[in-house]
Amino acid sequence: MPDNTLPSPVKLPVIEGPTQPAPSPELADLYRGFEQEMLIPLWYEIGDLMPGKPQAKAAPWLWKWSDLLPLAEQAGDIVQVGRGGERRAIALANPTLGGRPYISPTLWCAIQYLGPGEDAPYHRHTQNAFRFVVEGEGVWTLVNGDPIPMRRGDFLPQGTWNWHGHFNPTDQPMAWIDGLDIPFQYATDSTFFEFGPEQFTDEERTTPQQSRSERLWQYGGLTPEKYAAQPIPFSPLFAYRWANTDAALTQQLAMEAEGHDVTVEPGHAAVRYTNPTNAGDVLPTIRTSIHRLRKGAATAPRREVGSSVFQVFDGAGKVSVGDRTWSVTRGDIFVVPSWTTFSISSEASASDSDSGALDLFRFADTPIFEKLDLYRSEIDA
């Protein structure tokens, strides 16, 4: 028997329009019956449910690092970090997503802040996660008991269901960004979460310069024979160091200058972080990459299914997303909603550390749509 104790949320006032049936008392009576039985006819909703192309629910938006960091520091003074709240992580809330802590319908992006001597306790969850460090150092991330140092430019992915925590053994605070697929897993009711031990052990609380994960997996193209036939769905390499990323980008632009066709477009070098066990994305649901635009270079305007988030790592530039245009500099974070045209250009500025190039970290939900054969992209000529 149906449970009729819930009030029906379905409201179907008779509406007029070219695709609607002619209003009549009989139609109104039919709609009362639909409301009572919780039924909604397709003719009533089709324009919203099945538009001709994606109508992004998220808005293009920019958060300035110069606004985020002082608020994270303020939280550091006032808010304890520990069991329960788990992390001093402050999520970027897209203004058109109903006040939820989502930067896009699928992605979470937060600034996390850990003060001197503080711990963020062990837990694990099905959500895939990563850290990216735009400035500072001094925090170690523990993954399954393996302490991993975090420094400027490092990318630290952490696939589903690994135990993880953070500790800061230094006398300086540190902030970084976290990216996760929380909204996607929340919307699809696929989330699991467990608390870990209250304290880190003395053995865990060590500060090696190199993690065990890196000692095993950092040698690109050299897979430990023991694991060669066992693809792992997330990357077992838990830190991708800036020195390697920087060298790869530098070589791409140098080779382009020598006449080789190795960049994604003129003046635009890019590398994708990949899983050494299967050459795919580091995380099953999130694609991550670093882009370097030579001074004066610009990307072709493009749009893609799915949403992405950029953080400026170095340099400065102009960004256009939909009908918004911003000047960006180190640390700034912006979101590109689904099927929204965007382009980025590099401009010299006082915040450059090098040649005037613009370096950007990007994360996107692309793997979800590729796996489901829903991914599309277009580039404006």
Ligand SMILES: [Fe+2]
């Ligand atoms: Fe976590």
